[in-house]
Amino acid sequence: MTWLEGKIVENRHWTEALFSLRVAGVRLAFEAGQFVRIALDMEEGNAGSRVARAFSMVNPPHDPVLEFYGIVVPEGPLSPRLARLAPGDSLYVASNPAGFLVLSELPDAETLWLLSTGTGIAPFLSMLGTDTPWRRYRNVVLVHAVRHARELVYRETIEGFSRLKYVRMVSREKEPGALAGRIPAALRDGRLEAAAGLALSAETSQVMLCGNPDMLKDAAAALIERGMRKHRRRAPGHITVESFW
Ligand SMILES: Cc1cc2nc3c(=O)[nH]c(=O)nc-3n(C[C@H](O)[C@H](O)[C@H](O)COP(=O)(O)OP(=O)(O)OC[C@H]3O[C@@H](n4cnc5c(N)ncnc54)[C@H](O)[C@@H]3O)c2cc1C
Ligand SMILES: NC(=O)c1ccc[n+]([C@@H]2O[C@H](COP(=O)([O-])OP(=O)(O)OC[C@H]3O[C@@H](n4cnc5c(N)ncnc54)[C@H](OP(=O)(O)O)[C@@H]3O)[C@@H](O)[C@H]2O)c1
Secondary structure (H helix, E strand, O other), rough: OOOEEEEEEEEEEEOEEEEEEEOOOOOOOOOOOOOEEEEEEOOOHHHHHEEEEEEEEEEOOOOOOOEEEEEEEOOOOHHHHHHHOOOEEEEEEEEOOOOOOOOHOOOOOOOOOOEEEHHHHHHHHHHHOOOOOHOOOOOOEEEEEEHHHHHHOOOHHHHHOOOOEEEEEOOOOOOOOEEEOHHHHHHHOOOHHHHOOOOOOOEEEEEEEEHHHHHHHHHHHHHHOOOOOOOOOOOOOOOOEEEEO
């Protein structure tokens, strides 16, 4: 692994805590859905003080500008510093993207369900920006669950995917048109299927989940209650997860 130095070309702030960094000057070969470690030096000019964290690419692989979507964890060592980067600043990007939350690992199905909380939407945006989901799945559903409506980001990008069924969930305030509460409850009581207008079953569906580890655990349990199984290369199933912490 080597560190590649990129330059920030944009740092878009969606809210006081949510930001998207666009980074030029680094060419990475990766599959949509993968992540890479990005890093900053805590002391200027001291590579020994470099702090790195995994971030999923938001951009599809054919886009030469890398994009990362992040949240400020106030007590975290890296994310508050990332949020303060300005155009022209350097960002180090590891040369070895990785991760198994990718469509090449997934069996075919009628419907692909992409379930996310918070910044967990990032790898799904990258996948949706490629031809693969549209070629392989008759139906594609993106569920984005957030605390507050203002965190329903990338609306323009999402609305550009004409075949996508987009289900919004907002847990901490009322939002017209969005489901209330959390993904596992909406799976169990059928509201998620009703909102998408599609059945979610082992016979018809592949489900990818990304974001909060407690959501992954609770949602996987709800799916297992429906007769679905974790997907493994040697034992194909229906549930593929990636935890962000
Ligand atoms: C495979 C993988 C991919 C990731 N992709 C992304 C991404 O695309 N965007 C992103 O913002 N983060 C992503 N993360 C998390 C990221 O690596 C950092 O943990 C995060 O940016 C916070 O860094 P930090 O140094 O400030 O705090 P850390 O010390 O890393 O984290 C402190 C705590 O903050 C909370 N936390 C961490 N990340 C998040 C988050 N994303 N949302 C809400 N709470 C969080 C957790 O409670 C964690 O224990 C990913 C992590 C993994 C393992
Ligand atoms: N979001 C903000 O306004 C904000 C602002 C500043 C900093 N931060 C930092 O970011 C962190 C949180 O980030 P976030 O809001 O993106 O992520 P989050 O806490 O994971 O919340 C995102 C969504 O996931 C839901 N969720 C949480 N636990 C779940 C579970 N067990 N099962 C199903 N769904 C679950 C939440 O519902 P509930 O609402 O019911 O928990 C919410 O709808 C905080 O710890 C803080 O450090 C956040």
